[in-house]
Amino acid sequence: MKLAVEKRRSYYALSNESPISDREIREIIDFAVLNVPSSFNSQSTRVVLLLGDSHKKLWQIVKDVLQKRISEEAFVATEKKIDGAFASGYGTVLFYEDEAVVEGLQQAFPSYKDNFPVWSHHTSAMHQFTIWTLLEEAGLGASLQHYNPIIDEEVAKAFNINPKWKLIAQMSFGKPIGEPNVKERQSLEGRVVVFE
Numbered sequence: 001m002k003l004a005v006e007k008r009r010s011y012y013a014l015s016n017e018s019p020i021s022d023r024e025i026r027e028i029i030d031f032a033v034l035n036v037p038s039s040f041n042s043q044s045t046r047v048v049l050l051l052g053d054s055h056k057k058l059w060q061i062v063k064d065v066l067q068k069r070i071s072e073e074a075f076v077a078t079e080k081k082i083d084g085a086f087a088s089g090y091g092t093v094l095f096y097e098d099e100a101v102v103e104g105l106q107q108a109f110p111s112y113k114d115n116f117p118v119w120s121h122h123t124s125a126m127h128q129f130t131i132w133t134l135l136e137e138a139g140l141g142a143s144l145q146h147y148n149p150i151i152d153e154e155v156a157k158a159f160n161i162n163p164k165w166k167l168i169a170q171m172s173f174g175k176p177i178g179e180p181n182v183k184e185r186q187s188l189e190g191r192v193v194v195f196e
Helices: 002-007 022-035 052-069 072-085 099-108 116-137 152-159
Strands: 045-051 091-098 141-145 165-176
Touching (some): 022 045, 052 072, 052 091, 091 099, 099 116, 116 165, 152 165
Antiparallel strands (some): 141 165
């Protein structure tokens, strides 16, 4: 387990190949969704797996939205980054949180009302980390992106997403064709405190 966590990195050079089958990718996602904990056992995380043309469609949506929002010069670099690092991959995992679940908990437990949206994000983060680590362990590279909220409406339309689902992150993945960047690690001093 330690090795899998250590090897999980952001890979930006991806091919549209996978060392495992689509069924095995789905099994990784199903495993995470069934086993990752959530506050009050809310099970509020929703995951959308995009493969093939659906994966390509997502990244075209991202480019279309950005092209309307940034300068022509800036878009050239942005398009190159998206095409070379995200759209070039094998698939994308979209992470959502079901706001209907969060709102239901807020009504049921008003004393914790302000905490439920925060705890919902904690649950999403745990799902992201678990799926990312399991994909890495299976030989896939991935990176986590946050083009939300500017893409939310178009993505929801394109994939008929429940309007109560809030997009949290996008994880492009594929077979790594390059090494991740060197990771700077701060000293543990002052980051971990032990009292005995």
